[in-house]
Amino acid sequence: MLISTLAVLLCCLPPLALLGAWAGGRPGLARLVHAGTALVAGGFALLALAALVEGGEAALLLPFGPAWAPLSLALDGLSAWFLLPLGLCGLACGAYGWRHEAVAPARRLAAWPLFLAGMALALLAGDGFTLLLGFEGMSLASWVLVAAGQAPAGSVSAGSVPAGFPAAGPAPAEEEGAARAAAGLYLGFALFGAACLLPAVGLLAGLAGDLSFAALRQAPPQGGVAWVVLALVVLGAGSKAGLVPLHGWLPVAHPVAPAHVSALMSAVMTKVALYVAARLLLDVGGLGQGLGWGVPLLALGAASALFGALRATQEGDIKVLLACSTIENVGLIAMAFGLSALLRAADLGALAALAAAAGLLHVLGHALAKTLLFLVAGEVQHGAGSRRMDRLGGLIHAMPKVALAALAGAAALAALPPLAGFAAEWLLLQALLASWRVGELGVQVLAAAAVALLGMAAALGAVAMLRFWGLTFLGRPRAPRTLGASEAAPLPRAALFLLAGLGAAVGLLPGALLALGGEAVARLSGHAGGVALASAWAVAASPSASAYHPLGLAVLLLVLFVAVVLALRWLSPRASVRGPAWDCGFVAPPPHLPFGDPGTQPSAAGFAQPLLRMLGTSLLAARERATLPPPGDPAPARLDSHWQDPVLPALLPALARWRDALVIRAERLRDLPLRHLLMLAFGTLLALLALLAWVGPGGGAGA
Amino acid sequence: MMAALLTQALHLALMLALAPLLTGLLRWLKARMLGRRGPSPLQPWRDLVKLCRKRPVLAENASLVTSIAPYAACAATLLAAALVPGFTRGMALGGLADLLLLGGLLALSRAALALAAMDIGSAFGGLGAAREMSFAVFAEPAFLLCVMAFAILAGGTNLDAIGAALQDGALGLRVSLALALVALLAVALAENGRIPVDNPATHLELTMVHEAMLLEASGRHLALWEMQAALRLLLWLSLLAALFLPFGMAEAAEGPLAWAQGLGLWLAKLAGLALALAGFENAIAKMRVFRVPEFLGAALLLALLGVVFLFLSTGLA
Amino acid sequence: MSFGQIPYDVAHLLGGGMLLSGFVLLYQRRLAAMTGAFAAQGALLALAVAWQGFIQEEPGLFISALVAAAVKAVLIPLALRAFILRLGLQRRVEPGLGIGASLIAGVALVALACLVVLPATAGAAALLREDLAIALSVVLLGLLMMVTRRHAIGQVVGLLSLENGLVLAASGVQGMPLVVEIATAALVLVLAGVAGFFVLLLRERFESLDLSLLHRHRGEGE
16 A cells, blocks of 8 residues: 555656756746655655654565566555665755746756655565666766756846846856866766676676566675675765765765755755665675674775865855754765674674664664755855855844754754764764673774774864854854845745754654664664663663663753743842953954954855864875065965865776776777677677676576 | 652752862862962852853844853753762663763763854854864764773663763773773863863963854853853763762762762762872973874774774684 | 673773773873873773783782883883983974874774774683783884884984883783793893983984984985
């Protein structure tokens, strides 16, 4: 019943895409597309919730698809758990689109429903082929969305940005170029991911040819094949999720799209990639693997968490900052999944379930908070005209409600109790702290290093979020345009508060949620009981270990807060007065800058400078040079500070060299005589036959 | 149950009453060691009373953050202080008293402080906030590794359980504990803004970290911030006492006589730690801001070393 | 012996203290503070050796402990301090390798020492194994200090701290003849003497103790 309803909903999306292709430039129809996708997404969320409550359903064979790989849909606990954030975030993004994307290019309106459909298809797939189909559909649609880039300045929603306003950011032409470059980079990484995942699924299936998950689960990969599958899936899914060192495209590509597209890409698409990794490695192929099975995910996850968080503390553009923070959070989830696989291999089922629960909880918490913050970034861009923190500031006065919603999201991502990020990190830390029981010294040292990296990443994430919220919403305006900012419209505002409320619920009721997600936890960890000690009010690692009571904690905090307020009201009844800021040496605003000289406020780079010096010199190749004028010269002193992500610049020239070398080789083929060409084809055929003979019925996993 | 609630209330009241006294005692001890007469240990309490009587002055562009953050930070620190056992274990909130949660609550109050500092958009506020948050990047992993050492030794992160396990003495003296002690001391110095990381008595804005964030606060807001800092110091000293000097702590169920004994010992431990801290602060100079990561990084590595030694000895045993 | 037993715990703790002071030596940039840390290490060594004498009931070790306390904890630090004062060297010393990097290298060396010693001594008593691991770590830290310091005094302190590690290892092994220890100690004293002479010579020739100045003069003669 559930699954057929889902299939019907899924089938609604392609017609919406057709409608979108036709609706470019027609406001009414574009709104119809957004409303339609939002409704479908809401349906997804409801059905996912129903599936979580009632339990999974058997696979449904679709009536179309190639004969050798029938398409099937299935909805088990794991799919439903990942479908839930897709639905919720899709709903909120639809509300944003309704308000701000009434006029949009046809390309984007057509790709938007397809993007959702691809993600839903990947999540609902009951077999490897459908999974890949959905995953690649998602990749292509999101590529179109990235390539469609920013709307030209004139067509951004009905008049919220004055047309032709100059100082809002880079010129449209420049931005167009950036979008094109980002799309190219994005397509390259997407193709790489596909090139890794296709053979991985093929190897999982062996020669048996049955690609359904149920069949694949019966014969998990073994020996050398297992390691190849592990490497391919980690590379393929990791490149889509943004794991270090394959993260370079993410902060480039995610921010060029409009806010609601960036939100869905950052919050949900990366989760779909993680879902693919979890489904293939932990669920389908996870039975009976050794200790090493989880190590790549754990190590790459820890590196991503640290690196993404450090970059997030340095970026000056709020959408790029949020994209970097996505790398951090994807890393945390990958760590949890890797740790779960590792603990499962060591026969510590309850701990494996704990780690898996931490990852799953963070999937939900991060998706909601990240969507919220990207939509806030969109509102800020529409309202205040810029995404650069150096041109914002003091927005809490102009958009107080957006600021409040953003604070909820930022605090959740900063892992502050009692919100969602802290709950997930608490669970992950409990699993990590107990993982010394594995007994292997190497694993123990890895766990200790992971604890240290996690702590550092969490603190860096807190710095990044504090800097984002503080510089954007607090202080004084840094550009005149900021003074004219206006509060968000009611519909997007409602979406923001919906997301904030849902995120708070995830943080306050992790136990209840994990009880719902018992099947997902069991699928990932192979531990039938799920998290044994999740009650509605608390989660605990084990009966003897300590428990985390978020709801009780929140109540206590609230009670103490009220008590302190009441006590101070009684002790110190005098009302406060307003006066000029003190801050020794604070200059009164000059007449030409009514909101004060922005140069006296901490800038985005200035706020990040301590960390750049402390960690950036080694990790981000940061260089600083102070140029002082000679004595007597009235010229100002200059401090030049520069950093760059070392991975992509190291990768791209090498790739370019390989490409050139390959092209030269290929050119040589053209000059070969006909006989040689025939030999080439014949040799390839022979090689393929030999491969078949080698892995064939004798050695094949499926036979 | 009654005993648990009673001790919890008593503990909270003691924490509130003692926090400014401890700060005053520390200042007095430092002054005496330098041969000055020093202000009376009651001075911080007098300051608080005076600040409460004054009218807070808010900057013209201050938002609600300036007026809400001090209450939020104070509530979070107060809750953290209520969780750390002082004279007795098994208080009503003992089940909540988790080391990781303690770290989270301290992070919450730190974030509130940093936001309040950024609210006006003044140079020193932002400077202090950036530095304070950056120090935490190094302090937090060192703290977590110390927690890991205790979690391995005691089987969990609950403070009551750890304290009980340590008090039994079954764990013995360990290299790991010594290393964790050094690391935790460094973290405590950084978290409380003590010398050599920050100078709590400085009047030079450029060298300030914690004080730079309070430049705009006045009246009851300043009183709250002062109270929060004092509570945090008391909390850390109590935490160190509970982890490394666990002897003589009462159980809540043992009755008032045991409580009194535990109370006396707790006060003695606090006084001893304050004396050691005063001596240390007088003997050492504040370090440059950019040497703090080295200081905390060394703590991080020592904590890591302690955990690795623990792995080795659990592997051998 | 295992955890929870006083002899094991105290020996373990004293060894750990020596290791810790080895890290302090590695971290410290100023010469005066360095001699202080070195004196602390010497005192800890004396205590550790005395404790070994107590639990092994070996009176010879008490003599070693006394010698260590007198020489390492008092005489050499005093001499070093006098030397520093005489040459006016209270200022900072710049390590060749950054503090962070040398500390990370130190932790890696300790891990290496554990990985080498623990499998190699399988079957021996737990106390001996961990003691040996710690002693080897102290030796390696001393070597690392010699490698990372550009200043001659720092190198001398590194050498002496290395010898501390050797003595710690020797004291832990039951039935180690006193002669061997004395021979080691004498050897190191000779080395220290040579180093002192070398420092004075350097000072006379180049008016500095920065060893990087020697680079140009390698293979002398010109």
